[in-house]
Amino acid sequence: MTPLELRRQVRDGHFRLPTAGYCGVHAQANLVILPQQYAADFLLFCQRNPRACPLLAVGTPGQWNLPALGHDMDLRSDVPGYNVYRHGELAAQPQSLHEWWRDDLVVFAIGCSFSFEQMLIDAGIALRHVAQRRNVAMYRSSRANQVAGPFGGEMVVSMRPMKAADAIRAIQITSRFPAIHGAPVHLGDPALIGIADIARPDYGDPVEIMADELPVFWACGVTPQEAIRHARLPLVITHQPGYMLVTDIRNADLAAF
Amino acid sequence: MTPLELRRQVRDGHFRLPTAGYCGVHAQANLVILPQQYAADFLLFCQRNPRACPLLAVGTPGQWNLPALGHDMDLRSDVPGYNVYRHGELAAQPQSLHEWWRDDLVVFAIGCSFSFEQMLIDAGIALRHVAQRRNVAMYRSSRANQVAGPFGGEMVVSMRPMKAADAIRAIQITSRFPAIHGAPVHLGDPALIGIADIARPDYGDPVEIMADELPVFWACGVTPQEAIRHARLPLVITHQPGYMLVTDIRNADLAAF
Incomplete structure (x- = not known):
């Protein structure tokens, strides 16, 4: 299935699954959609926190396609699940945004760790949460984000246990x-980044760390979701975690070198 | 002082110091000099153990210059101290090799961690042993080298304590x-690579590891020295540890990308 074929199945209501494992050669994206009046501050927030919020593309007000990310794309219907927040509270989980769309909404597409997980697996590095078909373990860290307007909070990190050589x-x-988040932000002792109990993630599923492994932490795309929820804007729309936008971009084309 | 000026001071007997900190922009090299009859096996040993034995240049039998490494070089006199081993035992520490030189001797120049230490310092990463003007801590690991002819043994690693982000x-x-040895071969728990007591290095000086630091281990140029000593060849000559060959090669030119 090509990304376009997948997006069309989503659009037609025939695909309502988490997107992990689909179109693995192609990048998937986190979505944040908010009114134009907050867009400049959120853009600045992403610029100031690039590890957690690596921007793949930003739309203009009312633009519901992002040609840079894919052909024949309709962001109002091409994602298998949306979360609508009003004043920071989850208000709805629609399967399309047609009745929520407004001409002042601005779409932000943010890189997703699914891309690098595929590359790690291709390199022979086992990922326990993938093998166990569970969600990756995520934690609120003690690292304050750089603030922009109403957006702040702490960096959320995802953790994958690995042997040192891996x-x-x-x-x-x-x-x-x-x-797609780049290098890890930490490895080793979780307490050094404010994680008191590694067995109890704040999001996702716990994962065992073997005696010969280190926990390795990456900045996580949940960071901006946390930041926008805490900003308590009148309206924010995101994808549902795990139900990502599948783009036409090849992961390999995102390599900086 | 340029590398050529330094080598001429060495050649004239005016420089008899460890070379760390001199000509920091330029690569320094470990030297192994052995009879032609062992050269093919040692070359294969280096090819099979590239992390510990990254070859910068190899001479032909009797060749005491290596133009690829520097202008007007005489390897019989341009290193501030030599170790001569006979049957694995230290037999002499001459300041020049003129009375030891033979037409069947082959020179191997192997990359040295001084080069990457300079780059780490330039990147703002503090190296405690450098700040304390001590030798780096080195350990015999449990990782067996790939054997070639009489050359085998275990990988020797150097250790530098660092915060995770560093x-x-x-x-x-x-x-x-x-x-110049490339990426680390291990970090974290020393026992996983057979190091029982991190406070007691097998070579060099011990260094404190703070509570918020990890020990980071690189393959070390002492590995081939260990391998050749254990091979107990009738004659092997090396530089004295710390008293390196200073080459004209810029460290930056050794970047793979």
Whole structure:
């Protein structure tokens, strides 16, 4: 299935699954959609926090396609699930945005770790949460984001346990891809980034860390979702976690070198 | 002082110091000099163990200059100290090789971690052993080298304690330089690579590891020295540890990308 074929199945209501594992050669994206009056501040927030919020594309007000990300794209219907927040509270989980769309909405597409997970697996690095078909473990860290307007909060990190040699290789591989969170932000002792109990993630599923493994932490695309929820804007729309926008961009084309 | 000026001072007997900190922009090299009858096996040993034995240049039998490494070079006199081993035992520490030189001797120049240490310092990563003007801590690991002829043994690793963020940055920086040992081979728990007591290095000086630091381990140029000593060849000559060959090669020119 090509990304376009997948998006058309989503648009037609025939695909309502998490997108992990589909079109693995192509980048998937986090979506943030908010009114134009907050767009400049959110753009600045992404610029100031590039590890957590690597921007793949930004639309103009009312623009519901992003040609840079894919052919024949309709962001009002091409994502298998949306979350609508009003004043920071989840208000609806529609399957399309047609009745929510407004001409002042601005779309932000943010790089997603699914891309680098595929590359790690291709490099022979086992990812336990993938093997166990669970969600990656995510934690609110003590690292304050750089504030822009109403957007602030702390960096959310995803954690993957690895042997040291795999961690070193994973750093090399992910460093090539700043557009999909880039290199890890931490490895080793979780307490050093404010994580008190590694067995209890704030999001996703816990994952076992073996005696010969280190926890390796990447900046996570949940960071901007947290920041916008805490900003309590009258309206914000995102994808549902795990139900991503599948783009036409090849992951390999996102390599910085 | 240029590398050529330094080598001439060495040749004239006016410079008899460890070379760390001199001509920091230029690569320094480990030297191994052995009879032609062992050269093919040692070359194969280096090819099979590239992390520990990254070859910068290899001479032909009897060749005491290596034009690829520098102008007007005489390897019989341009290194501030030599170790001569007979049957694996240190037999002499001459300041020149003129009375030891033979037409069947082959020179191997192997990349040296001084090069990447300079780059780490330039990147703002503090190296405690450099700040304390001590030798780097080195350990015999449990990782067996790939054997070639009489050459085998275990990988020797050097260890530098770092905060996690610095370790990640150091992996990125050193990955660009496979010719000077490349990326670390391990980080975190020393026991996983057979190091029982991190406070007692097998070579060099111990260094403190702070609570918020990880030990980061690189393959070390002492590995081939260990391998040749254990091979107990009738004659092997090396530089004295710390008293390196200073080449004309710019470290930056050794970047793989």
